[in-house]
Amino acid sequence: MPTSDAGGRPALSSDPETRLTVTANSDTCVTSNLCVNRLPQVFGQDEDGCVLVLDPHPAAELGRELLRARRSCPTRSIRVEGMKEGAEGPED
Ligand code: SF4
Numbered sequence: 001m002p003t004s005d006a007g008g009r010p011a012l013s014s015d016p017e018t019r020l021t022v023t024a025n026s027d028t029c030v031t032s033n034l035c036v037n038r039l040p041q042v043f044g045q046d047e048d049g050c051v052l053v054l055d056p057h058p059a060a061e062l063g064r065e066l067l068r069a070r071r072s073c074p075t076r077s078i079r080v081e082g083m084k085e086g087a088e089g090p091e092d
Contacts, residue, residue, distance in 0.1 A: 020082040026050040035069040
């Protein structure tokens, strides 16, 4: 398995034991839709507009986009687990 991508950044894990796990706290969600717009294959909304996780174990290729979604959430309602240390890369 490669330890870095073409840009020299650490590779994301594809190991099933360290696969990505996404959770979101609908109690703190303020329905900004930022995560839904960024990753509609992972995030959706309930009838009140609060976040729903549609795919709690998305493909590892979405890791960096998930971290961007996490960072851009105004209420820090999104958690992403299973990323290898240092995989976040530079801030946007
Ligand atoms: S970005 Fe955060 S506040 Fe906005 S819909 Fe997603 S979880 Fe809710």
